[in-house]
Amino acid sequence: MMEKENTFIGKDDLIHCSVCKEPKQAWLPENDLLGVRLRYRQCACERDANAIEKAEQEEKERRVQIAKNRRNCFDEATMKNKTFANTEEMTPAICKAKKYVDNWDEMKQQSKGLLFWGPLGTGKTYVAACIANALLERNVTVKMTNFNTIVDTMFRAENKTEYMNELSRCSLLIIDELGLERSSEYALGIIFDVIDHRYRSGKPLITTTNLPLKEIKGESNINKRRIYDRILERCTPILVDGENKREKTAEKNMKYLKTIFEDKETQTTHDPHNA
Numbered sequence: 001m002m003e004k005e006n007t008f009i010g011k012d013d014l015i016h017c018s019v020c021k022e023p024k025q026a027w028l029p030e031n032d033l034l035g036v037r038l039r040y041r042q043c044a045c046e047r048d049a050n051a052i053e054k055a056e057q058e059e060k061e062r063r064v065q066i067a068k069n070r071r072n073c074f075d076e077a078t079m080k081n082k083t084f085a086n087t088e089e090m091t092p093a094i095c096k097a098k099k100y101v102d103n104w105d106e107m108k109q110q111s112k113g114l115l116f117w118g119p120l121g122t123g124k125t126y127v128a129a130c131i132a133n134a135l136l137e138r139n140v141t142v143k144m145t146n147f148n149t150i151v152d153t154m155f156r157a158e159n160k161t162e163y164m165n166e167l168s169r170c171s172l173l174i175i176d177e178l179g180l181e182r183s184s185e186y187a188l189g190i191i192f193d194v195i196d197h198r199y200r201s202g203k204p205l206i207t208t209t210n211l212p213l214k215e216i217k218g219e220s221n222i223n224k225r226r227i228y229d230r231i232l233e234r235c236t237p238i239l240v241d242g243e244n245k246r247e248k249t250a251e252k253n254m255k256y257l258k259t260i261f262e263d264k265e266t267q268t269t270h271d272p273h274n275a
């Protein structure tokens with residue numbers, strides 16, 4: 001505990017730390033009858049060491065919490081790799097998504113959400129997952145799912161209120177693929193409940209959809225209408241277009257395979273052992 005070689009006796013007759021020079025002893029009052037007693041006290045070095053240890057412990061706990069939040073966030077494990085850092089190009093939609101994350105506190109306070117819309121395969125899910133991952137990293141609770149999963153889970157759930165609360169608890173709810181949900185009255189009823197809960201809690205919601213914005217705004221089915229109205233009121237539409245990511249990836253893979261085969265052919269024709 002107190003190593004002699006690192007201490008000296010000061011002019012006050014107390015043991016001092018040779019590094020920070022602070023006393024490692026102090027006269028502390030116990031009570032009136034016994035008077036003061038010489039007690040051990042921490043010097044600056046020890047206080048610093050303790051502070052570092054405490055910060056490390058807190059950081060460790062924060063990482064555990066973040067990992068747990070990430071597991072709770074996604075239905076699919078691959079979503080965790082969709083990050084701003086892994087993004088190949090800064091498309092306008094990615095830039096806006098980044099801005100949303102940068103201004104998260106304000107967005108949260110103002111209940112502001114986003115609606116990523118545009119043709120199939122342009123990376124709307126990717127953009128939404130980037131937001132999820134960036135906020136998870138900041139220890140924000142996020143849940144990213146879709147309406148069909150919500151309807152299925154709700155149908156099976158023994159405690160439906162608890163599941164609804166789980167969706168309400170997270171600071172940000174992301175619902176992927178709006179418009180692909182089943183249109184039964186039962187399904188739309190559940191979806192409305194989820195959206196309405198969210199709407200009234202004042203917590204932000206982000207959705208993605210392949211539906212054209214015009215179609216969302218002009219929906220005539222009354223059960224869908226009331227869902228879309230609430231979404232449009234809180235979620236700013238952001239168009240995600242550009243090239244089809246899936247087609248582009250397929251094209252890239254083809255090109256890659258082609259270069260491999262071409263290399264092999266060149267190697268074979270120039271290999272002297274093969275001649």
Ligand SMILES: [Zn+2]
Binds near residue numbers: 017022044
């Ligand atoms: Zn010291």
